[in-house]
Amino acid sequence: MSVVFEEVRLSLPHIEVAAHLYGHENGQPVIALHGWLDNAATFSRLAPLLDGLRIVALDLPGHGHSEHRPRGAAYNLWDYAHDVLQTAEQFGWQRFSLLGHSMGAIVAVLLAGAMPERVERLALIDGVIPFTGEAEGAPQKLGEALRALLKVEKKRKPVYATFEQAVAARMKGVGAVSWEAAELLAQRGLMPVPGGYTWRTDPRLMLPSPLRLSLAHAQAFIQAVACPTSLVLAEQGLLVDADLRERVHALPFELHHLAGGHHLHLDDQAGAAAVAAVFNPFFAAAAS
Template sequence: MPAEQLRLDLGHLTLAAQAWGNPELPPILLLHGWLDNSATFVHVAPQLAAAGYYVVALDLPGHGLSDHRAVGCGYWLWDYVSDVLLAADRLGFTQFTLAGHSMGGIIGVLLSASLPERVQRLLLIDGLLPYTAEADEAPQKLADFLRAQEALGGKRKPVYPERELAVKARMQGVGSITYEAAEHLCERGLEAVEGGFTWRSDARLTLPSPLRLSRAHALAFVQRIEAPTLLLLAEQGMLLTPLKQQLETVLAGTHIEHHNLPGGHHLHLDSAEGGQLVVEQMLKFLAKNESLP
């Protein structure tokens, strides 16, 4: 099922997006992870659409084919939440199912907890809590950001003389991925420049956060979620392996349904088989909760 290419004018910037299926069907909005783009759902989105949903995957600001933020602006989680809400408004999604991978899942948690009347169901792929820091760490976090921001002006993006070299470099990024997965991300993540290819993504995305939520802040959002929520954990991902004990504590007392699936952090993208496993769990969950408002 080929995707329709969309452009969503949010006023302060324009987002690129891909859509599958009939706009008259129940909507699902997909959010990708950090330094990825909407191509991360190449195995997932068409199957969800074939099952009877209108599926839209965004390129978040600074990623893929979307605009970069204006000079002087940053890429903070709460700004992404606002952008996603504006995108939903432009699409006419009064209520919708929200699905996110990694950072996209974190954005989904913040939006769902803040405006529960908008998000009917929440589907998370190896993403739940942002990185946190406590009050006594705040001065150092801000110092790290300021120094990195000053140094960024002297850095240049790498230029790869051949596209294949860029694909291989992307394989070694956050949550190492397969060659096939890297190829998909590079379709929207690369641009041709003099001497070869470089990344389209905004270099400011690599800056550390100047201020992080505390653990108490992050947990408050998780505990506030009202929508039926499914969390799919990769057995070799970024949540289950390093944070198993903490994760059990976070999920205790919530209504979040969670399942472990084989694969790494990009289990939904690394192979068609991994995507199929993710879709099967999502559709089973959606069917179980389809009668809910």
């Protein structure tokens, strides 16, 4: 697959991040946010199919070629929202749209709800609501996170003897993907080490969350979203739980059900084309 993009590094006030740039510089400004443990390559099939956009596909901190957060810092969803906002500032974008997959979609919703004056449109792929937790479980969750944090320095990332072994492992990871999709993610996500290859991702990304938003918190962010929003739901994706589906269908968003798994936009070209067929008219409406 031949993809035309520009590789850039952005020196934000608090961290340096990497990104892929797609489209003409005068296109509609869009920041694209990948899922947990993925990277900017997740948009390598979809981004070239989206018309009239200037897409900044980020490697979020701790992922891909972006820097890891310093010791003592965390990878909370709201921290990513700050990264996105600083990226927009770097490009001088007072208004911009967000294209998000999975965790990236959740971050997009949080930012759009918190700062509706900055976000023009939301295009979401198989993600919208974070895992929630209620008050009674908060002490246990924080305890689990703190115990894991004490042990993280002793953990070693897996080393794969060959690139192909790493690709095979990614196929079976969270949100199982096709070989082609895993290969694209691995090409950006792996680095050579003695004995083979390991992932560039920060091991702290695997730590349990110290605190989760309550369902009431999550719903408040959803209700605060003021911009047009289009949500693609994968028929074999991660949002298949009956209660969760019912909650998603009650959202005030434009919903589209498409065949495919959680990474339908990356698994094959047909899935990417199906998602593009949804999002192209959605973004075109902003330009009309």
